[in-house]
Structures are given as structure tokens and as C-alpha cells.
Amino acid sequence: MKIRRTRWYRSLTLRLLLVFWALLSVTAASGYLLAIWNKPKAELSPLKPEIYQTLQPLLSDALTFHSLQPGRLIAGDYRVAAQLSNTGSEKLLMDELLRIKHGSTLLRMLGQEQPQQIPLDERLLMGPFELNGNKILVTRPLGPAEYVDKEKLEQESMQARALTVIIGSGVLAILLGIWLIRPIRRMILGMREVAKGSAKPDLKRLPKRGDEVGELARALSQTALDLAKSRDAQRRLLSDVSHELRSPMARMQVALDLTETDAHEDDPNWQQLRRDTERLSVIIERILSLSRLENGLIELNKESLDSGELVQQLINDMCYQKPEVEERLVKLGDAWPEIETDAELFRLVLENIVRNALHYTESTVELSCEVGRDNMCVIIRDHGPGVEESTLVKLFEPFYRGDPARHHKAGVGLGLALSQRTAVVLGGSLTAKNHPEGGLKVVLELPKR
Incomplete structure (x- = not known):
């Protein structure tokens, strides 16, 4: 029987290349999307009382308040980040760098009714501080404790992101492994039946695929059938030969019994002939018994x-x-x-x-x-x-x-x-x-x- 060859477009090599390429693409895309999804998002929190007490005296003078422009140093490390005025041609002014990176956050802060704070990069954004309908936002560098909290948040987010990517990649790898190993395991189980000498091995479990694994399965199936036929033919031949020898051997034993005399008891040649005949009879009987057992011809009582x-x-x-x-x-x-x-x-x-x-x-x-x-x-x-x-x-x-x-x-x-x-x-x-x-x-x- 001719084994059907695998066509190139059904090749397992091509499939593996496509699967690994898809796996790498999915992993990269998942990592990118998860990086965006799990990007640490700082939350607004009420302004600390000590900060409010520090800034309130400086921001209570109307003349000074109206003169504050983005980037101006107020006191210490505190700088103006944005200004929303109810007069003039330019009502909204922002620090250019903060506007580019965190413009939406600045607008959200200006819309709050009560002063809030939120960490942005290496700085803390605070506000809005309001006087006569005008609002400003203030920033300063993060303090040591605030910086530690920010690093902890980013570390936890990174760990969650890495864990998610690892789990996702692991699931994909397991699915790929099952796809590869399952047909091979089915072939192993089928060949174990053949190795046990089953007269009718169950070959339906062998995978029916168009790639090299399927070609191997078809070759193993054909080999198993050939082995089963060869084994059956050998058993039948041995059984048939033993069966054919059984009758003449029985006649030989009867003939020996009928022709035996007292003189033969001391004849070594005669005794050897009898032992050989009995030995052949035992061999024939056991071969026939073995054949009946292997072919399931013995019924249990x-x-x-x-x-x-x-x-x-x-x-x-x-x-x-x-x-x-x-x-x-x-x-x-x-x-x-x-x-x-x-x-x-x-x-x-x-x-x-x-x-x-x-x-x-x-x-x-x-x-x-x-x-x-x-x-x-x-x-x-x-x-x-x-x-x-x-x-x-x-x-x-x-x-x-x-x-x-x-x-x-x-x-x-x-x-x-x-x-x-x-x-x-x-x-x-x-x-x-x-x-x-x-x-x-x-x-x-x-x-x-």
C-alpha cells in the first residue's frame, strides 16, 4: 500500500513556523496592550492640610494672585503650573511641558471644587487654589516618602503586567503543546496495542491529518496491519503444523506401545525413541494450547x-x-x-x-x-x-x-x-x-x- 505524501502547504514545518510567529505576535501585542492597560494611574486625593497651610498665606493677596504666571516660583520649591483667569484675552495658561504631557490632568484638576493633589512624574500637582474667580495649580518635587509610594505603585503595576503576560504566554504554550503532543500520544497508545500482540489493534485512535504527523500515523497504521497479518499467519502456520503432526504422533505412540516387549526395557535406543516421541507429543500439545489461548478459543468455566x-x-x-x-x-x-x-x-x-x-x-x-x-x-x-x-x-x-x-x-x-x-x-x-x-x-x- 502506497503511503500518501504530505503536500508542502500542509507541512508541519510550515504550520509550526506560522504558529510560533502567531505566538510571538500575540505575546508582543498582549505585552503592549497590557502595558497601556496596566500603566499606573495616579488618583486624585484631598490636599494635605500642611500644604494648604503653607500656601494659603501666599495666595490670599489679590494683587499677588493675579500676577502669578505658569513657571513662576512662589516659595521654596513651589511653582505655578497653570492659571485660569476670568478676565483678559488669554484665560487659560499652562506650563508648556506639563501641557504637552499632562494637559488633560491639568484641566481635570482645574475643574475640582476643592484643592486636590496628584503625583505627576517626579512632581506633585496641587490645586486648584481660587481667589475672586481665578484659579491656579501649583507643583513641587516629590518628597522622599511620596517618591517611595510612587515607586511602590509602579513596581506593583509592573509585576501585575509581567504576571499577566507570563500566564497568557503559558496558556498559549500549553495549547500549542497539546496540539503537538496529543496526536503523538495517540500513536503511542496505538503502537502499545501492537506491541502487546493484539490480533486486532484499535487503529481508529491514530490521528487523521494532512501533515507529517498524519503521514507518520498512516505509516504506523500500515506497519501495524502488516505485523498483525504476519503474526496471525505465523500463529496459524504453527497451529496447523502442530495439528497435522498430532495424528501421526499419536499413531507412533500407539505403534510403540503395541510393539514394545520385555526385551525393549533394557534397549537404550528404544527408550530414547520413546522419550523423544513423548517429548514431541508434549511440544505439540502445548503449541496447540498456546495457539488456542492467543486466539481466544478457550472459554472460561x-x-x-x-x-x-x-x-x-x-x-x-x-x-x-x-x-x-x-x-x-x-x-x-x-x-x-x-x-x-x-x-x-x-x-x-x-x-x-x-x-x-x-x-x-x-x-x-x-x-x-x-x-x-x-x-x-x-x-x-x-x-x-x-x-x-x-x-x-x-x-x-x-x-x-x-x-x-x-x-x-x-x-x-x-x-x-x-x-x-x-x-x-x-x-x-x-x-x-x-x-x-x-x-x-x-x-x-x-x-x-
Whole structure:
């Protein structure tokens, strides 16, 4: 299947450039607008009594009052900022610099009924002072305390502005990150299903886009379908071959049983032939069982059972078959819960694990139980040398046998793989790790119901 290529105008690179350009533009515009919006605005406040008392004697003489022009020094640092007269050709006069920068504020101050004060840049504007219908505004430099208050107001405004810009940029960055990460996360989830070996992976979650991410999703989708088909074909081939071998192998065993005589008991070649035939039969049966599990062909027959009683029965049966293992098999604890599961499959998992532990170690094998709220764990631990960390993940792979030196007497490498698949069918899991005090610890976790 040909994967559709991405056209340049749908390119993710172009989209990212546009998005980053838009993000920078929005951030710059937001900063500019917020700078205007959050610009510290000084508020009018009533004139302090001490200032009024200082200026009132100087501004009570009518002749002096009418002679005051903008820029004139009255006393100390006090200067006239504006004059509003009810006579003459020029009724309104302002300090030129103040008119350019703060003309609207001067007009607003002249319209007040009572004297007010307001900080402007580095100066304090006061007024209006009125005499015989004429008004003037006065300024002086800010005092130390007034300057500190002004700086504090500007600092708070700047912090609020910076915080607003940071939050706004953060929200935009989060939205951009979600836009980029969400399709990638969906691809990861889809590929995890494929990695788990799902026969029918759910690929609907893969993003359908026209850019490089969409192209990658389509390539992964096609790869997943090809892998699923290849895996299914491999499973069918293995199952079909095993099924075809089952009948002739059964006939061979029947033929061996019919032709066997007392003389064959001491014949090593005959005995080797019988062992090989039995071994092949076991391999075929386990391959077929594994195939049925992987293809969902086994129906659960759930029933309520005492897990401790089932484990004890398993130990008794194994000791009956091989009395020499009686001292090596130990069941720990009495708090084994009653669970609802398939008894045969539950026993199959436990038996495979216990037989594997008995086969590869000469130590004691302990079976214990941990009970949770909704599940239970059966722990099978041996006291052998354990397993190398690098091979722990391979223990449940079909046909894997960990110790090449023992291959001549080891199993077929399907027991643990079959056990893990069975645990999944039962709604649980099967894991293995080395015990801190030595030996291998295999944990079978199953739901109680």
C-alpha cells in the first residue's frame, strides 16, 4: 500500500513556523496592550492640610494672585503650573511641558471644587487654589516618602503586567503543546496495542491529518496491519503444523506401545525413541494450547473455589508422582481466600511454575499468598541462584530456555509462556523477579471475582 505524501502547504514545518510567529505576535501585542492597560494611574486625593497651610498665606493677596504666571516660583520649591483667569484675552495658561504631557490632568484638576493633589512624574500637582474667580495649580518635587509610594505603585503595576503576560504566554504554550503532543500520544497508545500482540489493534485512535504527523500515523497504521497479518499467519502456520503432526504422533505412540516387549526395557535406543516421541507429543500439545489461548478459543468455566485447598491438592499430586520432592514443596500461611475463577486454568498456571522451579533448582519451593481488596497474589519462590536481570524479560517468551548447559534435560520452553497467556485469560498477570535474599520469585495476580 502506497503511503500518501504530505503536500508542502500542509507541512508541519510550515504550520509550526506560522504558529510560533502567531505566538510571538500575540505575546508582543498582549505585552503592549497590557502595558497601556496596566500603566499606573495616579488618583486624585484631598490636599494635605500642611500644604494648604503653607500656601494659603501666599495666595490670599489679590494683587499677588493675579500676577502669578505658569513657571513662576512662589516659595521654596513651589511653582505655578497653570492659571485660569476670568478676565483678559488669554484665560487659560499652562506650563508648556506639563501641557504637552499632562494637559488633560491639568484641566481635570482645574475643574475640582476643592484643592486636590496628584503625583505627576517626579512632581506633585496641587490645586486648584481660587481667589475672586481665578484659579491656579501649583507643583513641587516629590518628597522622599511620596517618591517611595510612587515607586511602590509602579513596581506593583509592573509585576501585575509581567504576571499577566507570563500566564497568557503559558496558556498559549500549553495549547500549542497539546496540539503537538496529543496526536503523538495517540500513536503511542496505538503502537502499545501492537506491541502487546493484539490480533486486532484499535487503529481508529491514530490521528487523521494532512501533515507529517498524519503521514507518520498512516505509516504506523500500515506497519501495524502488516505485523498483525504476519503474526496471525505465523500463529496459524504453527497451529496447523502442530495439528497435522498430532495424528501421526499419536499413531507412533500407539505403534510403540503395541510393539514394545520385555526385551525393549533394557534397549537404550528404544527408550530414547520413546522419550523423544513423548517429548514431541508434549511440544505439540502445548503449541496447540498456546495457539488456542492467543486466539481466544478457550472459554472460561468460572466456579467458586478455595485457593488454599487447590494449592494443597496440587502439592499432594506432585508429591505422589515424585515422592522425592515432598520435602522441597512448602505451602506457607493459612489465609488463602476463596476466589471465583477457572479451576483447571488456575491449576495449570501454578503447576507449570512449580514444576519449572523444581526442575531448575535443588532448593525448597515455597508457595504463599497475599490478599488485597479485590485481588490475590500467589507467590512461588525458590531459593536457587536466581536469574540474570537481562534474561528476566525473556522468561515468558515461547521456546526460551535460560540455561544452555541444561538444554538436553530441560523442558520445551513453552511452560512459562503458556502460564502467562493463561493468567491474562483469567484476568490477571504473571511476573517474575529475583528475590532480595536470593532465588526467583514468580507472582501470579488474579482477581477474586
